[in-house]
Amino acid sequence: MYCLGRREWKFEKMSLLNIELISASQLAENAQLVEYVQLAEYVQGAELERGRGVIMKQKKAIPRLYKSHTSFSNVLFTVCNTLFMIAFVVITLYPVLNTLAISFNNGTDALRGGIYLWPRKWSLQNYITVLQKNSLVTGAYISVARTVIGTLTSLAANALLAFIVSRKRFLFRRELSLFWVITMYVNGGLIPVFLVYKGLNLTNSFWVYIIPGMVSAFNMLVLRTYMGGLPDSLEESAQLDGAGYMTIFIKIISPLCKPVYATVALFVAVGQWNSWFDAMLYNRMSDQYTTLQYELMKLLSSVTNQSASVETMKNAAASVTPASTRAAATIVTMLPIVCLYPFLQRYFVTGLTIGGVKE
Amino acid sequence: MAITNKKKVSKRAYPITWKEVKRQKVLLLWSAAFVIYGFIFYYLPLGGWVIAFQNYKPKNGLFHSAFVGLEKFQQLFSDASFIRVIRNTLAMGVINLAATFIMAIAFAILLNEVKSKIGKKTVQTISYLPHFLSWIIVTGILHDALSGAGIVNELLLKFNILEQPLNFFAYPKYFWWIVAFANVWKETGWNAIIYLAAITSIDPCLFEAAAIDGAGRWARIKNITLPSIKPTIIILLLINVGNVLNAGFEVQYLLGNGLVQSVSQTIDIYVLKWGISQGDYSLGTAAGIFRSVVSIILIILANQVSKRAGEEQLF
Numbered sequence: 001m002y003c004l005g006r007r008e009w010k011f012e013k014m015s016l017l018n019i020e021l022i023s024a025s026q027l028a029e030n031a032q033l034v035e036y037v038q039l040a041e042y043v044q045g046a047e048l049e050r051g052r053g054v055i056m057k058q059k060k061a062i063p064r065l066y067k068s069h070t071s072f073s074n075v076l077f078t079v080c081n082t083l084f085m086i087a088f089v090v091i092t093l094y095p096v097l098n099t100l101a102i103s104f105n106n107g108t109d110a111l112r113g114g115i116y117l118w119p120r121k122w123s124l125q126n127y128i129t130v131l132q133k134n135s136l137v138t139g140a141y142i143s144v145a146r147t148v149i150g151t152l153t154s155l156a157a158n159a160l161l162a163f164i165v166s167r168k169r170f171l172f173r174r175e176l177s178l179f180w181v182i183t184m185y186v187n188g189g190l191i192p193v194f195l196v197y198k199g200l201n202l203t204n205s206f207w208v209y210i211i212p213g214m215v216s217a218f219n220m221l222v223l224r225t226y227m228g229g230l231p232d233s234l235e236e237s238a239q240l241d242g243a244g245y246m247t248i249f250i251k252i253i254s255p256l257c258k259p260v261y262a263t264v265a266l267f268v269a270v271g272q273w274n275s276w277f278d279a280m281l282y283n284r285m286s287d288q289y290t291t292l293q294y295e296l297m298k299l300l301s302s303v304t305n306q307s308a309s310v311e312t313m314k315n316a317a318a319s320v321t322p323a324s325t326r327a328a329a330t331i332v333t334m335l336p337i338v339c340l341y342p343f344l345q346r347y348f349v350t351g352l353t354i355g356g357v358k359e
Numbered sequence: 360m361a362i363t364n365k366k367k368v369s370k371r372a373y374p375i376t377w378k379e380v381k382r383q384k385v386l387l388l389w390s391a392a393f394v395i396y397g398f399i400f401y402y403l404p405l406g407g408w409v410i411a412f413q414n415y416k417p418k419n420g421l422f423h424s425a426f427v428g429l430e431k432f433q434q435l436f437s438d439a440s441f442i443r444v445i446r447n448t449l450a451m452g453v454i455n456l457a458a459t460f461i462m463a464i465a466f467a468i469l470l471n472e473v474k475s476k477i478g479k480k481t482v483q484t485i486s487y488l489p490h491f492l493s494w495i496i497v498t499g500i501l502h503d504a505l506s507g508a509g510i511v512n513e514l515l516l517k518f519n520i521l522e523q524p525l526n527f528f529a530y531p532k533y534f535w536w537i538v539a540f541a542n543v544w545k546e547t548g549w550n551a552i553i554y555l556a557a558i559t560s561i562d563p564c565l566f567e568a569a570a571i572d573g574a575g576r577w578a579r580i581k582n583i584t585l586p587s588i589k590p591t592i593i594i595l596l597l598i599n600v601g602n603v604l605n606a607g608f609e610v611q612y613l614l615g616n617g618l619v620q621s622v623s624q625t626i627d628i629y630v631l632k633w634g635i636s637q638g639d640y641s642l643g644t645a646a647g648i649f650r651s652v653v654s655i656i657l658i659i660l661a662n663q664v665s666k667r668a669g670e671e672q673l674f
Contacts, residue, residue, distance in 0.1 A: 077576050081469050085482050088466070091544070092485055095500040096492075098510070113508055161393050164386050171375050171383060176390050179397060185601070185655065188404020189647030190627070191634040196404050212400050215393065245385045274493035277609070281635070297495045297613070300502070323503075330496050337491045342484050353556045 096334075103127070103331045107324035126328035129320045136329060138288065139295040143273060146209040146291065150272040155265050157214045159257070162223030163249045168232060177224075184217040190281075197282060204286045209278060213271075219264045225354050226260040227253060263351030266344050273337060296333050299326055411645040417638075431645040441629060441646065448625040448650075451535055451611070452603035458539045460599070463550035464592065468580055470551065471558050483555075486548025497545050498613040502528070505537065528614070531622040538610050557591040558584060593670050601658035604650050626650045 097117050102110050103126050105119035130136055164170060165177050202208040238248050276293035283289040373379050380387065411431055413424040435441050473479045489497065504510050507524040515521040527533045565583050608627040615623030626646055634643020
């Protein structure tokens with residue numbers, strides 16, 4: 001199959017798929033051809049991108065072919081199930097939407113309560129207050145920096161390690177895999193780790209966010225599984241043409257791994273953006289390396305303690321309360337991820353399913 | 360699912376010879392770099408366990424602190440608060456594990472039964488949302504919802520279940536359940552992904568055949584869906600049993616307060632309190648070692664039990 005040009009290959013796959021699907025649809029009692037064509041397009045798109053076998057996936061994607069019974073118990077089930085799903089969605093979404101509404105509401109007015117999904121008295125003052133807080137702005141810069149730098153370095157390191165251990169010819173592939181898998185189960189614990197970082201001068205520095213977590217065994221395994229599924233002939237033919245291992249890694253394997261790179265990048269980026277404990281533990285003393293999440297945490301705990309400071313008095317004049325500022329800060333902190341994740345769904349679904357593979 | 364793949368890693372493809380080493384020079388150099396990195400950041404801290412057997416003082420360093428043998432462990436187990444901390448960690452670990460597990464499986468199965476494609480997709484997208492929020496945000500939201508003026512109290516008052524607002528965070532008896540709820544809220548949709556993938560890989564013929572034989576939806580769930588995803592469930596259970604003692608820091612740290620201290624403190628918080636804040640590094644390390652060792656024993660035990668029962672294994 002690989003000796004065919006890319007176009008022919010695609011064509012072969014398409015025809016294969018169509019034959020399969022038509023026979024499947026003939027079996028169906030009430031075949032809806034339109035749906036199958038859409039399905040075929042969907043499967044093709046997904047499969048061509050991944051360059052994997054078609055038949056397995058197609059089996060998964062075929063909708064159920066029987067008609068559902070319309071008996072009483074079935075109707076009851078559907079009703080209960082729908083109610084459950086609605087309740088689930090409400091419980092998940094309400095707190096977030098409520099925070100959003102409060103963040104856009106006048107702070108003193110919000111204290112009266114009764115704000116649910118829509119602001120009563122619109123105001124942007126909360127956001128202005130948040131953006132004027134220096135510590136939050138510094139935190140935002142650091143958070144963006146650690147997310148970008150951390151994701152890139154971590155992806156590069158994990159990919160290279162996965163490339164090495166997925167080479168069938170590599171002499172120590174088992175040993176090197178085991179060396180990393182062990183780190184998933186055993187770790188030194190908080191204090192020894194703290195002392196090591198301190199000894200390496202990583203505390204009170206930006207690099208504590210980047211360097212220690214660069215390689216993670218889990219992400220390495222996800223990448224290794226994917227790379228292991230690529231044909232060996234790619235590597236062999238490149239070697240015949242005189243390519244070294246690094247060329248193979250950068251020019252041949254990496255372009256094929258784009259989907260799984262996206263998955264790992266997403267995992268790392270979310271972890272970087274959301275982590276706060278490292279800022280608290282290692283950079284407590286240096287305000288210039290604080291992160292957005294840690295600043296938010298300080299804001300939240302100061303509110304729950306109900307401390308009346310000079311700042312609170314000052315805010316009262318601008319009709320901004322701690323609770324409303326906190327809502328605005330929460331929204332700012334969650335915004336980047338909440339806007340992005342719906343579009344990246346298929347990447348993390350793939351990643352989790354690959355990650356479940358054990359060896 | 361490929362989880363059940365039992366293929367052993369093959370033996371070395373090529374013997375170690377000079378020719379082969381030269382050929383793989385680049386790979387070997389890079390892997391040496393990775394071994395050094397891994398040694399420093401993952402294996403060196405293990406060497407730090409030695410300070411649990413010392414009376415470690417930062418000014419003396421690792422090599423000049425006096426050895427005290429098991430004294431720190433004795434001190435640990437004679438401390439009533441540490442025993443309470445173990446109880447809290449175990450209790451919350453087990454409650455969380457059970458709650459998140461059951462909810463994720465139930466959610467995956469029920470979502471799979473939703474007929475409307477758009478509805479299914481929408482619910483699923485929304486269900487992932489909380490996973491992407493940090494614990495800081497989740498606990499902040501939870502504080503708002505459960506506080507005296509929060510939505511939960513408002514609803515309870517409206518339906519006359521409560522006479523007056525109740526601050527749930529002030530009573531130790533609610534704390535474990537609040538933590539369990541927080542975990543369920545945050546992770547149900549995310550944990551369900553893997554079960555949904557397992558469910559979609561079930562052969563549709565099975566469902567058809569059962570439907571033709573007159574099996575209702577409950578019967579199909581009970582007799583086809585659940586048995587089919589059993590291997591996945593067992594593997595994930597095995598992985599998570601080992602984590603029972605590990606899962607318990609962020610939520611408890613962020614939600615805990617002085618009033619519920621007796622039930623909110625976990626081993627990790629204890630380590631943080633004694634190790635970092637009070638400066639007794641040796642005691643903190645001893646507590647950390649205890650947790651790690653128990654975790655590893657739990658993983659091995661769970662694996663053995665599963666092996667005896669003829670089920671899936673981790674290793």
